[in-house]
Amino acid sequence: MEQAILSRWQFFLLTFNVTFGTAFFIRPGGLIAIGKQDAWVLPLIGGVAGLLMALLWLGLASLYPQKNIIEICRESAGKAGIFFALLYIWYFIEIASWVTRNLGDFMQVVLMPKTPKSVFHMMFLLVAAYAVIKGINAISRLSEFLSPIMYSVFLFVGVVLIRDWDTDKVKPILDTEIWQSFWNSNSIIGFPFVEPILLLMLFSYAPNKGGKRIFLLGIGLTALALSLVVFITVGTIGITRASHLIYPIFTMIQEVQLASFIEHMEATIIIIWLFSIFIKLAIALYCATIAICHLSGIPNRTGIVIPLSILVAGLALTIHTNVIETMDWDKNYSFWYHIVFGIYIPAFLLLITFVKRRFKKNNGLPHGKLGGGIRNEK
């Protein structure tokens, strides 16, 4: 496999981009429809749940230092672990397909209605496959280069939106049934807060010091940033429109009029959005690829990523028929489905590991058999 050590900043950006990357654009509409003017609280609650899940994953990962999730599956559960590993590979492929589909939906709805979605999918997957071939260093450097640009433009747009801000629209604060609406929007735990489990594939490239803290920081900041985005959206275009539009943020920025000549700022948000989709897609595809590499023992990423992108391009088309189906799926199943990968399997693996180790200790077996994990025990 690849030899690379990411810097802390790069690792943070990877986490943040995976978590915040596409969610900021897709999530606000649905959240506002449910949470009304208090929708900004929901990402915060989701973020807390996300952090708890992340702690679970980190606990699992710390038992197997320098191992990725596929190796953890195989080491902890033996033959059955292969099944879990396959599930995770499927999950990664699915994330890649989702992300690709997000791109296609957006491009077709907003920019080029006549061009078939698969063209967008294939072009992006082609470049993403190239990124995967180039390796994690290239991906993280790309995100390191693009993120400051993306988020500074984001900030600029946010500042511009102040003109249209109306405090009355977010009032009265905390007046709705927050827990009820949180339960209605529980899919926010699945997307985006289970998705950083992708990073479990990259922990072996994590910086030597503070990798875990950075991971948690990335998730926590995502919750804050998402909350801020929702807050701004509510205060700017209002609950009514935000909950009816598919891409409220796009519309919001489309309608900004700074001076008579600074109109039509949607180009900026399109670029940010496409960049963030790309980074997330590249990471998801990379994780899926190296997961397969690990499981099958093929060192060559190129051979894997090409059929994989063909698969992802196909799945991206079939995974949902239209945006409404996405929303329905999101409402009904998303939470339960994501939880399987975010909580059930990691918790199960953790349990197995504990039981195994306890069992082995009682039998007085030497510690070495469990590989590197033992070293961490005191």
Add this chain to the structure above:
Amino acid sequence: MKNKKGTEVILFLYALGISVWLSIFLGKPLNPHHLIEWMFKQF
């Protein structure tokens, strides 16, 4: 030995990808989520 397994995996991936595409062209897209939904409904 290892190499052979590698080719198998790659071929399998190709087959998977192509079958998804075929299903699209044949007009009956394979939607994995329908399967998952069905599984959830069983519980």
Add this chain to the structure above:
Amino acid sequence: MRHTKLLLILMLSFSLLTGCWDKVEINQLAIVTMVGMDYDHASNRYTAFYQVINPKGLASNKGGTAAPLYTYHIKRKDIASTHLEAFDILPRVLFPDHIQGIMVSQRLAEKGLKDFINFIERQPNRRSNIPVLVTSDSLEQAMKTYTPLESIPGVDLRSLIKMQSKQSGKVSEKNQVLDLSESMETGSLVFLPMIRLIPGGNLRGNMEGLNDIDANQGNFRLDGTVLMKYGKMVGMLNGKDSALLHFAKGQSTEFFKAVHYDENKKVVLKSMIKPRIHKELVMEENKPVMKLRVNAALQIYDSNANVVLTQSTLKKMQKAFDREVQQNLDELVDKSKRKGWDLFDIQGQLKMKREDNWKKGGYWRKVQVRTEVNSAIRNVGNLTNPYKGG
């Protein structure tokens, strides 16, 4: 490795070949600047008017060789087909992204704009931050009128509205499609400008009319505002009332008022900045009351009396202003109550109350509005005392 690269390149070129599907050359666009929508009850049909720019006519320096724009109209049973079937007569691709304004006839406004707004908001290539205007005259006539100075009527009307909302406050700035859709579920009122055609003279249906020096003839005129509730027209306010209303809601800066502060002594006062507004919902003797306090800073614009300005005269002027404005406001409150309009956006205030009993539907009708005006003259203009004259 070689082969995979070749494969990638092939894939790329194939996907490139499919690309051009959305391609439209810039000169194949029918750039729409204004859309008109009318509804005829008798035939149950919508008529859409598209004012399409003729770039050559607009850009040519010589001028007068070709018309700057052409108006197409299509009469169909539903809104979508007025758009889709525009291609029956349009030789170019309908391009509505740059619409400057939407004009609807009064009868459509009375019927309700819900369908139309939904249609607009569903199209990703249509902006919602464009003003909606209502005309009580023939929409067809209005859509076929050339305007002097600004050769595109859409631009002309848009800047007219902008000027009005800045200079006189007779028109609200919140007159756009997005305000209408925002109010679709809150039930607050939206104030759309009413456009009238100045009668008399030949309406400028052709280019010759543009050479007439009398710009008043056959031109547009803003005439009050139309009140829209849930996308439906519920009434009208004249210019004076709407200026007062927008002033009292703190939305407009400019507000003029001529007040008599003594016998035959008239002064024209103008507000300098946006007034500070305090709105407060309270229970007084078990009755809900909304207190509306307007604090204005004024400037003397004109005065007819030969009076040396002293503190006491200024005081008098202020008092007269307070009294008269409050009186007008109360009249407006009465009118609003009588007609069942929520002019002062009581519903918006109720929404922000935490207690549930405020939030019952229709509760706002029970709320009494109590107004109070406090003003201070901060600027007397360039003259301390007027010239005496003979």
Add this chain to the structure above:
Amino acid sequence: MKNQGSPPFNQEDFFTALSARLGHPPDLIKHTFLLGEKLWATCIFLHTLIDVKRIETFVFEHLMTEQKAEKSRQHGMSYFQKEIPMSDITFEQSYKDCADYLLLGNCLLFINGEAGFLVIEAEDIPERSIAEPQTEPSVRGPKDGFTENVMTNLSLVRSRLRTQEFRVVKSYIGSKSKTKLLLCYLNDTANMKVVKELQDKLEKIKIDSLLDSAYIEELITDKPFNPFPVFLNTERPDVAVSHLTEGRVVLLTEGTPVCIIAPVTFFQFFNAVEDYYQKAVISSLMRMLRILAFMLAVFIPSLYIAITTYHQAILPTNLLISLSAQREGVPFPAFVEAMLMMIVFEIIREAGIRMPRVAGQAISIVGALVLGQAAVEAGLVSPAMVIVVSLTAISNFVSPSYSFSSVQRLLQYGYMCLGAFMGLFGILCGVLYTLLYLVSLESFGTPYFAPVTPLSFKDLKDTVIRVPWPWLKKLPSMNHLQRKRR
């Protein structure tokens, strides 16, 4: 050479064989002269390669005295080696390389009856005097530029760098051209890995003739199709020295005034010489301007195509109307129009370079009047397109590095195609691809996009902006040098 035996041998035969080896060149001179009594000496040289005056004065005239002949009998060849008042004289006994010595600008001195011969270095190649570099002029700063003579170049560098740590490694490359190559670096600063890697790669070069340093760039790269330069070129000794002091390696090549410098990063191609001779604020602004010009050159034509054919919505209304009016009646789609104009411009540019100066006027008239004005008036192209193309062309020339501005043009055309096919989305894909390529590119261990990514804040001081000298106390860390401070 047939005659490889040890002396004594027949000098006549030897000379004939040597002459035959070189194909009896007319400039091969054999001069036999008498040292005192009966002691004959023979001097062989190619008079086009050496300074004949010096040989005449210091060898012939100097040695032709009775006294010296006597002494020489006692002391042998070593006596001559000391006696001849020239600096670079070596004593050789192997006759194998005689022809090569001649070709490298030496004079061979044989003494009758003595074994071995003297190789007297007297190379003198007609040389251009030191002049201001044509491609990198500067308003302020030194006006001397490298010449074709590598030793002159070395002396230009040395005169600015009087440190004991300066190291020069000499090597000859090219089986036919025997081009002299000087690898220069600072022993206490440079990253020795880079030096070692360069030396290894240079050793592996197999080529018959090396006429310019550009050959080396292509010969030692791992990615022969990489259009982005991984070496910096310069004709200026001051630039070379500034890079040496920052720990980079400079390669001076015989026969060309252009030296190459490695490792280099993307952002160094926006640095001009004068950045360091001007106030920091101004040079920072200039750098930003250059980056802007780069962006303009790369993106303007493609964005114009993409926006006017796909995303007309994002144009301001008035601009849309005026563009639309301009394109009224233009027969080609925007892409073809743009391609046409760009290619015509490239042709004019190429013609401008190749044509003799005298005819240069004609080119500009044809370019400006015929192709610009007339094409617009005939309605073949829209005026906006002429503006776009000329803006692109001018922005192309801003780049301080010629090799970099050619990449610019490559990107331009690539993005134009993508923009024509998929609009902004296509351009964006192209940008992502380019960025991925760039961030994974390395120039001798230094990431090409350093210090922006991987990010190193300290190095950013001299990247897009240049902070004043007092703040630049550290050497760039991205090159992994031996020293940290200047």
